[in-house]
Amino acid sequence: MLDILPQVRGRYTFDDLLSKHVWFRVGGAADVMFRPADLDDLIFFLKEKPSDLEVLTLGMGSNVLIRDKGLKGVVVRLARGFAECYIQEDKLIAGAGTLDRNVAFMAAKAGISGFEFLATIPGTIGGALKMNAGCYDSEIKDILLWVKAVDLQGNLKTYTVEELNYSYRKCGLTERVIFVEACFKASEHKPAKEIYEKIEKFLAQRELTQPTRTKTGGSTFKNPEGKKAWELIDQVGGRGLSFGGACFSEKHCNFLINTGTATAADIETLGELVRQRVFSQLGIELQWEIMRLGEA
Ligand SMILES: Cc1cc2nc3c(=O)[nH]c(=O)nc-3n(C[C@H](O)[C@H](O)[C@H](O)COP(=O)(O)OP(=O)(O)OC[C@H]3O[C@@H](n4cnc5c(N)ncnc54)[C@H](O)[C@@H]3O)c2cc1C
Structure with a gap:
């Protein structure tokens, strides 16, 4: 892989386990992780890389579910620069x-x-x-x-x-x-x-209502027009429901959680199970808000 990659000033790491970099703490490896030194370095990389090389960007990984087989190609992570x-x-x-x-x-x-x-x-x-x-x-x-x-x-x-x-x-x-x-x-x-008081109020509200200190990806599904995803999940018995090492939070049931031993497949299977229940029992098709990335 190194032979086909441009000589950048930033850093490449190979076979980089993505579970270390995302909130859910699950998922396979990226062939390559690239942290560009700055904008010029990123532009140089993109211009010089092979045209068929897959490129995907990750931030803090707080809204992604990386599947267990990981990601092909290069994952770009924007850091200090x-x-x-x-x-x-x-x-x-x-x-x-x-x-x-x-x-x-x-x-x-x-x-x-x-x-x-x-x-x-x-x-x-x-x-x-x-x-x-x-x-x-x-x-x-x-x-x-x-x-x-x-x-x-x-x-x-x-x-x-x-x-x-x-x-x-x-x-x-x-x-x-x-x-x-x-x-x-x-x-x-x-x-x-x-302004600080408003921030404190928001932070306290979130702490009270969401499992913010867990391995999660935030809201699993988007709220359908005029409805709340968590209410629909609750209605079909999703609150606290588990599969393998994954479960829907008791505190906020639109949050999927890795209890510590989940694979990405556990999390996705449980999400799909509840999505299907909502569709078959309530006739509403929930859409994933979490970005599911990598080979299924
Ligand atoms: C506890 C918790 C609470 C949350 N609460 C909220 C909430 O209230 N509201 C809300 O909207 N979200 C919420 N989220 C979800 C998440 O935090 C947001 O979507 C956040 O904006 C994702 O940012 P990230 O840097 O982690 O992106 P990632 O999760 O790393 O990536 C998300 C998507 O953005 C793309 N991406 C990342 N960086 C770039 C870039 N530089 N250029 C192009 N594409 C890029 C990725 O490819 C991916 O498709 C929550 C998540 C958690 C874990």
Whole structure:
């Protein structure tokens, strides 16, 4: 593999076990993990790599289920070279490798409101851009102005929020890209104390209602129009239901959990079982919010 990979400044690791890098703590290995040194390094890699090499991006792995056979090709992980975050006049610019919570706390310190919800989402800005992450009545699209992204041929592009065609937990961009930077509106000024209090309230609320300290992937299914996925799961007896080392949380039954011994197959099988129950008993087709990646 090393022979066909471009000579980058960043780091390659081989046969890298993805269960070490994702929240669920399951999943096979990536043939190669690439941590680019910076944007130029990423662009160089994409331009020089063999055109048929598969490339996939991972952030904190908080919304993915990596299947047990792992991922073919190269998994790109944006780290230090993509974690810069700063405020410029009425805009906040963040690298795609920045943690959502760091962005929220930076905005709070500067007395800028609108980012509080991000403090409770355990991912990176890149993952949030891809998933249109949101909670407590806010979504990333509400505060976003534009993003910079690189396509898989190494062309750097800028997209406005309108061009990303966002909807609930979905980025509508048809082209496959790696997000590298985002620019947000930072014009809503409030006393920092008020902003910190709102963050504390959100964090406490989440702690109370969700199994945040477990091996999970967050909400398993999207909420169908006008309904709550957890209520449907509850109605078909999904709360606490288990299979192998996987179970649906007692605390919040739209969360699948690895109790410690689960395989990715256990988690996916249990999810599918409940999805089928909801369909056969309630006639509603739940859609996975968690991204299931790799060979089934
Ligand atoms: C306890 C818990 C609570 C959660 N609560 C919420 C919540 O309230 N609201 C919510 O929306 N989500 C929630 N999630 C899900 C998850 O945190 C978000 O979707 C988050 O935005 C994913 O970010 P990530 O960096 O972990 O992305 P990953 O999980 O690593 O990846 C998710 C997807 O984004 C893609 N991706 C990642 N980085 C990039 C990039 N730079 N360019 C292009 N594509 C990229 C990946 O290929 C994958 O398809 C929760 C998860 C957990 C574990």
